[in-house]
Amino acid sequence: MRKSESIAELAKALSGFQGEVKQPMKDKDNPFFKSKYVPLENVVEAITETAPKHGLSFLQYPVNQDERVGIVTLLMHSSGEWIETEPIFAKPGKNDAQATGSVVTYLKRYSLSAVFGITSDEDDDGNNASQPTAKPKADNNITQNQLNTILAKTNNIAKRDSIGQGQVWENAQKALGVTKRSADLTKQEAGKFIDYLTSQEG
Numbered sequence: 062m063r064k065s066e067s068i069a070e071l072a073k074a075l076s077g078f079q080g081e082v083k084q085p086m087k088d089k090d091n092p093f094f095k096s097k098y099v100p101l102e103n104v105v106e107a108i109t110e111t112a113p114k115h116g117l118s119f120l121q122y123p124v125n126q127d128e129r130v131g132i133v134t135l136l137m138h139s140s141g142e143w144i145e146t147e148p149i150f151a152k153p154g155k156n157d158a159q160a161t162g163s164v165v166t167y168l169k170r171y172s173l174s175a176v177f178g179i180t181s182d183e184d185d186d187g188n189n190a191s192q193p194t195a196k197p198k199a200d201n202n203i204t205q206n207q208l209n210t211i212l213a214k215t216n217n218i219a220k221r222d223s224i225g226q227g228q229v230w231e232n233a234q235k236a237l238g239v240t241k242r243s244a245d246l247t248k249q250e251a252g253k254f255i256d257y258l259t260s261q262e263g
Contacts, residue, residue: 062144062145062146063144063145063146064142064143064144064145065141065142065143065144067141067142068138068143068144069139069142070116070138070142071117071136071137071140071142071143071144071252074115074116074117074138075115075117075136075177077115077176078111078112078115078177079178081106081111081188082107082110082111082177082178083110083111083131084107084179084180085099085103085104085107085179085198088224096154099174099179099180100170101170101173104170104173104174104177104179105148106178107175107180108142108173108177110236112177112208116138116139116140117136117137117138117139118134118137118138118139119134119135119136119137119173119176119177120134120137121133121134121169121172121173122133122135123165124148126150128146128152129150129151129152130150130151130152130153130161130164130168131132131150131151131168132148132149132150132165132168132169132172133145133146133147133148133172134146134169134172134176135171136176136177143182146172146174146175146176149168149171149172150168151164151168151205151209152164152206153209153213154209154210154211154212154213154214154255154261155210155213155214155233159216159217160213160216160217163213163216163217164209164253165214185222189250201247201248201249202246202247202248203243203244203245203246203248203250203251204248206245207248207251207255208243208244208251209250210255211243211251211254211255211258214255214258214259214261214262215229215230215233215258215263218242218261218262219260221262229258229261230243231259232261233254233255233257233261236257237250237253237254237257239253239254
């Protein structure tokens, strides 16, 4: 993380903002984890309704590294103080503008929510973090790249067909006869889902 020499005024303003901000409703379904999340536009709306009165603003820009796309978030205060985050990266599931755009939107939401203290995802009570204790991770589990690919492809199909991502995922589950969450798939099962979704992208 990079920052201005002093962040005293920025820290004071951020404290005031967090005391007033109205947390947005989680009204979008995540078909992979069967949970809900706040879409990027709602995160931005929640921030811009309260941040200006505290002199806070932000800037986000994409970066590229090793075939991955990343997002950097710059938090600024009217005093001239600023904090810049380290980039967070993900690899698009497909080498085209639509898949890249989906990943950029995903990363923007996570980075912006973290900087401003917005709760954009449901709390799973540490289930994902503690999963290795209850269910040891195996080398055969789905990889993060496979998960990103599935996310990008279901989003592409959903946008093309004007349906929800959840419906795309359910259709894929029915077609392949697998009812697991994407996070619980093996590498082989994830590969089958990716192949199926690729065929549906046309």
